[in-house]
Amino acid sequence: MMFVVNRHINYTDICVAKCPLCAFNNREGYLLSPEEILRKVREVDGITEVHIVGGHNPEVGVEYFEEVFRRIKREKPEVVIKALTATEVYYYAKKEKMSIREFLSRLKDAGLQAMPGGGAEILVDSVRRKISPNKCSSDEWLRVMKIAHELGIKSNATMLFGHVEEIRHRAIHLYRLRKLQEKTGGFVSFIPLVYHPENNPLGKIVREKTNPVDILKTIAVSRIALDNFRSVRAYWVMLGEKLTEVALRFGANDIDGTVVEEKVTHAAGAETPAGLTVERLVEICRSAGKRVGQRDTFCNILKWYA
Incomplete structure (x- = not known):
């Protein structure tokens, strides 16, 4: 089982997309x-990764990100910059x-080395029109990732589930x-994200989170379907610590990281801590009966814990 010492930074909460599923903007x-x-x-x-995402802010341009990345790299050259979802890249470009x-x-x-997997939601446009109508299409999301991989920028991929989608939509996603990974080999981790209905417009239609059994089944099927990804992540911020531990027995082999300051999911109603210590992450993995390793952004193990 793996985790990373990282920090999430949301550079802005200003977003013209105004997705019905989002409480952050x-x-x-x-x-x-x-x-x-x-x-x-x-x-x-001991940070090895910084995770930088935000919104679609019309006051921000490429020079802002160039300055941010260069300043980080000048002072912390050892830290991997993982930044901007495919939807942000599409919007700003x-x-x-x-x-x-x-x-x-x-x-x-300027220093960008990897991209997070956000903005994928469900890669079926009939669903996207309901939950994120002002973001790029599914084809455009995949095209951004394909280009990133061709440039040597590795990325993750997410799937936001438990809202208005059907099981077949998850399968298509x-x-x-999988098909893009077969072509590029550029994806590292897959992160199934549980939709939180609190504090956002879509929550008036979908009033409850999906249940733990559905979550565990989704993680297990993802591990089988995406055996060409290095990891399937049990994202503790969305699952909670107890369910994360169980998910490590259902196909997940990664629990993300220290995170420190998560805002997006907590704006939607998550009641987990904003961050966890290394000691607690190790404890969660050990409780699942697994060997524990601290990884880098690309799933290379930096340190094993006895």
């Missing part, structure tokens, strides 16, 4: 400065009147990810 109306982001990176001892390849190439030159 425009809660405070902020945009962090590059110095504020760098200060947050400095706060975590279009806003800057740049191709996806040019936009990502500039960010790679997994199939499309």
